[in-house]
Amino acid sequence: MCIRDRELGGKSANIVFADSDLEAAVTRGVLHCYGNTGQSCNAPTRMLVEQSVYDEAVAIAARVAKAAVLGDPMAKGPHYGPVVSKAHYDKIQGLIEVGIDEGAQVVAGGTGRADGFDRGYYVKPTVFAGVHNKMRIAQEEAKHFTLLRNHLVSMGFDYGDFPAHNTLWDMAERTQGDLLARIGIVPRTMEARGLDASPGVKNKLVSVGDHRAGDILDIILAEEIGHVAAGNRWYRYLCAQRGLDPVSTYAELIAQYDAPKLRPPFNMAARRLAGFEEVELAALS
Numbered sequence: 001m002c003i004r005d006r007e008l009g010g011k012s013a014n015i016v017f018a019d020s021d022l023e024a025a026v027t028r029g030v031l032h033c034y035g036n037t038g039q040s041c042n043a044p045t046r047m048l049v050e051q052s053v054y055d056e057a058v059a060i061a062a063r064v065a066k067a068a069v070l071g072d073p074m075a076k077g078p079h080y081g082p083v084v085s086k087a088h089y090d091k092i093q094g095l096i097e098v099g100i101d102e103g104a105q106v107v108a109g110g111t112g113r114a115d116g117f118d119r120g121y122y123v124k125p126t127v128f129a130g131v132h133n134k135m136r137i138a139q140e141e142a143k144h145f146t147l148l149r150n151h152l153v154s155m156g157f158d159y160g161d162f163p164a165h166n167t168l169w170d171m172a173e174r175t176q177g178d179l180l181a182r183i184g185i186v187p188r189t190m191e192a193r194g195l196d197a198s199p200g201v202k203n204k205l206v207s208v209g210d211h212r213a214g215d216i217l218d219i220i221l222a223e224e225i226g227h228v229a230a231g232n233r234w235y236r237y238l239c240a241q242r243g244l245d246p247v248s249t250y251a252e253l254i255a256q257y258d259a260p261k262l263r264p265p266f267n268m269a270a271r272r273l274a275g276f277e278e279v280e281l282a283a284l285s
Contacts, residue, residue: 034068036187198267
């Protein structure tokens, strides 16, 4: 019997092989990371590249990142805005510093506010090379998966032993050609549903003595609020840019893409922290 490590398990792995169209694959991977200013659960932030083309892939990734344009999120044009809050900005800066301290090579970006901005939470589009899986920046990318998997293993099970839904990834695939739909549905519907589900799931687990699982869900809930908040911010920006009403447009997108219908209970407190407006919350009840 041979025990193998399944690297693709976890968060955000993007595997690039030598026989791929390297320019297209690396460019697409980097740009997908920066969509929604990097604040999406499904951003492919770990690029695993076949060794024979690694150096070339690093050069492409650095070039794409350096060419990224930042600007006012309310202005027209193809550019990236700031991250959602000071807390998120500070967390990102801390992780960049940790990566540098642990020996990863910064090939684009780095610490500090992006060039040309003296205010706002603008992060330099950053690419690290030479990262290994023991580094904290790699570990942080797989944090939620690792927390849950380690807990399953402690109980004698493993990730994949039980059936699970694939609705978030299915919706990400369905909306891949429509940025407004992607932002409107994936974070604001699929990830927001996690905000609603977390308290009830936690209560059930804690009621049978699984306090560790309850603690893990608290960590995930707190971090998912920020992901949903980023989705809300960019959804409203796109609606304003296109002259669309956010509430009625959302209903149209849900119908067009056959998104799951939302059912109570709703975590109104978490949804408010994530930036849902009262008119949107009223429509849920």
